[in-house]
Amino acid sequence: MIARLLPDWVRAVDTTTDASEDALWPAERAVLERAVPKRRIEFATVRVCARAALAELGVPAAAILPGPRGAPGWPPGIVGSMTHCAGYRGAAVARREHAASIGIDAEPHGPLPDGVLDAIARPEEHRQLAELAAGHPAVHWDRLLFSMKESVYKAWYPLTERWLDFDEASIAMDPGAGTFTAALQVAGPVLDGRELTGFTGRFATSDTLVLTAIAVPAAG
Numbered sequence: 547m548i549a550r551l552l553p554d555w556v557r558a559v560d561t562t563t564d565a566s567e568d569a570l571w572p573a574e575r576a577v578l579e580r581a582v583p584k585r586r587i588e589f590a591t592v593r594v595c596a597r598a599a600l601a602e603l604g605v606p607a608a609a610i611l612p613g614p615r616g617a618p619g620w621p622p623g624i625v626g627s628m629t630h631c632a633g634y635r636g637a638a639v640a641r642r643e644h645a646a647s648i649g650i651d652a653e654p655h656g657p658l659p660d661g662v663l664d665a666i667a668r669p670e671e672h673r674q675l676a677e678l679a680a681g682h683p684a685v686h687w688d689r690l691l692f693s694m695k696e697s698v699y700k701a702w703y704p705l706t707e708r709w710l711d712f713d714e715a716s717i718a719m720d721p722g723a724g725t726f727t728a729a730l731q732v733a734g735p736v737l738d739g740r741e742l743t744g745f746t747g748r749f750a751t752s753d754t755l756v757l758t759a760i761a762v763p764a765a766g
């Protein structure tokens with residue numbers, strides 16, 4: 547599902563069926579010592595997806611361990627992103643020669659819990675959500691906004707190793723094209739001598755899920 551939101555130089559694998567904990571590599575099992583079963587299963591399943599996506603790139607299987615602030619540690623020369631939510635796990639990877647960073651996110655397709663939207667949305671985003679809701683009332687645009695911001699953070703963090711707050715990117719959606727832009731409100735990372743001022747991504751919804759994805763092409 548997520549693959550169709552990404553360019554062909556990205557390999558993405560997703561699933562709605564859980565793997566067994568046996569899929570964990572020993573080093574992965576070691577970081578999960580105190581994790582509850584639900585966490586162990588989502589962690590294992592998304593790594594099955596990631597290793598399948600790496601295989602499509604011709605990259606040997608490897609343990610994928612959480613690094614600083616939880617960002618996944620990919621094999622050398624690889625960038626990628628992973629997501630899991632109820633009923634869905636997905637991973638996307640690319641070679642560094644093609645991609646500078648990737649961010650993907652999946653969320654259940656329902657309204658955000660009370661109070662969350664006010665905590666994450668900027669005034670102009672509130673205004674766009676009101677317009678979108680009037681035109682397309684079946685879509686939970688608030689959940690899409692949240693997912694887009696999660697994808698932004700997952701693409702941002704490996705480039706900067708810095709926190710990015712929810713009000714530090716301004717999202718604008720194009721529902722006809724299924725695309726969005728995220729304009730950074732803080733200085734962006736410099737890629738090959740040029741500052742990255744924002745991200746572009748794609749989104750899709752089903753009855754049960756919202757999916758968002760960003761792939762930043764390699765500079766040059």
Ligand SMILES: CC(C)(COP(=O)(O)OP(=O)(O)OC[C@H]1O[C@@H](n2cnc3c(N)ncnc32)[C@H](O)[C@@H]1OP(=O)(O)O)[C@@H](O)C(=O)NCCC(=O)NCCS
Nearest residue numbers: 615616617618628629630695696699700703710711712715
């Ligand atoms: C880290 C975060 C983005 C994860 O998103 P989520 O919707 O809660 O959870 P998901 O299941 O979709 O994604 C979890 C995966 O994200 C990845 N991830 C975690 N921290 C990450 C980071 N700092 N950078 C990149 N990817 C990260 C991991 O692969 C993780 O899965 P794993 O622990 O099994 O390896 C979220 O919890 C968070 O901290 N958000 C606050 C920051 C933010 O969103 N700012 C908005 C900027 S506009």
